Amino acid sequence: MRLSKLFKNAPTVNVTGLCFDSRKVKKGNVYFCLPGLTYDGHDFIDSAIENGAICIVHSRPVSDKRDGVIYIRVADVNEAMNQCARIFFGKPSDKMTMYGITGTNGKSTIANVIRSILDPLEPTGYIGTIAIEYGDVKLMPDLTTPDALFLQSRLNDMVNAGMKACALEVSSHGLAQGRVNGINFDVAIFTNFTYDHLDFHGTLENYFDAKTILFKDRVKPEGVCILNRDDPKYKELVPLCAARVVTYGIENEADYRAIHIEMTNEASHFDLIHNGQSYPVMTNLVATYNIYNLLAVIAALHETGIDLDKIIASCKAIPQVQGRLEQIDEGQDFNVIVDFAHTPDGMEKVMEFGRSITKEGG
Incomplete structure (x- = not known):
């Protein structure tokens, strides 16, 4: 060039x-x-x-x-x-539907579930903490959100491999350091906001400000911001969004809301309320926070044109996300869970789920 x-x-x-x-x-x-x-x-x-x-x-x-x-x-x-x-790399993000996910917890799960549901419908790549994946390619990442040169190069590889979409974990570090400044996202997803990364950002205010960059500056005006209606930061984030806002939640009224939730250690059932209609959902994802993650996925995919019935059907058997509430069953008479949780909020939620599936005296 x-x-x-x-x-x-x-x-x-x-x-x-x-x-x-x-x-x-x-x-x-x-x-x-x-x-x-x-x-x-x-x-x-x-x-x-x-x-x-x-x-x-x-x-x-x-x-x-x-x-x-x-x-x-x-x-x-x-x-x-x-x-x-x-x-230099041919503006690759303009040639795919770009899903950007940010928040303290849930990024990896949401990005991987987006790929698992969308990939059979249109080839989809993933870049994040766990891996870089597209087609038959699987690479190990150095950072959740890679540097701009590496990122644009991999996105170009995805385009050349026929990918039509990409789910990208967008970390606060990546936003603060401008690693995604060359990407215009079609969908910006907010998971939640809790204590984390103060060693880098210094204050919770700086940490939150970094997160808001995705919604203020990096989402396309014709795109969509998918926000957690139940998170305390929701009201602060809404007026900063440069694109239309769509909500998901459990406790409050939302565009995509889960009610009548029933869970076991193997599956979850709930009714999805959207546009005044109720849709029964069954999924192998467990724990309340994963219901939130799944609602974000459903909202993001449906708002980008994927049929809601197809999305719900795909929720029944979602591939296990590595190290994310991963249950190990080797025939033992006790539960084993592997999870990447490292924030106070994340640890609390994993322990809460662990207690809920542990028999008394177990």
Whole structure:
């Protein structure tokens, strides 16, 4: 690709790739001087050039410029990298229906269930904490929400593999650090908001502000925001949404509401109330918080045109999500649950479910 396609008025030299790690730069690459928490990419410009970089994108002054190297100064290197990655990889998110899921808990479950239900209808990929999956491909991720270059590259791979949709876990780190700035989401899903990640964000206010970016800035105006009506942050989030709002919940009136819930350790039954009609739902998902997760999935898929009866039929046998309330049955006379819960709220809910399926004295 020509550099002039990435930057206005840039020379028409050929670009072989994009990189922000000077150690991984290859001949013909554009090197982005990305400022980090520990290191600053500006300090490794010489290394990047020695490894073959033909263009340096920087925000700080560069005093010792080399002949034959193109220097482009921008106000925000990270934003420039996001937009360049979007263009370089052919704007892949524009070619798929993009589901973005954020919140303290439930992201992995919702994203995986979206894929499991939607994939038989239209090929769907998944990117998140557990894996990167599309078609027969399964890769292990480094981060819940990868960096922009890796993310756009994988989305491009999905498009080339025939994917029509992608469910992406969008972490607060990823939002705060602008990793998804090159993606316009068709659906933005909010799960819940509880204590987490204060080591990075500093305060709960900063943590919540990071979450709101998905709904303010990253969802398409013609898209939809799927919000948990029962979460205390719901009222704060609604006026910030840049697209229409659709709600789900149990305790309060919602566009997609579950009532008459009955649960065992193997299955759940409830009536889904939508547009004044009642639909019986049976699912192998268990625990109240998974009913919330499933409601978010149902709302997201139905609001993007999937027939509600088809969605409900698919809820009966949802593949087990790895490490998410995963029940191990090897014929033992006791219950074994594997779960990734690591927040106070998540741990409390898992323990609550564990107690509910444990016989007295067991």
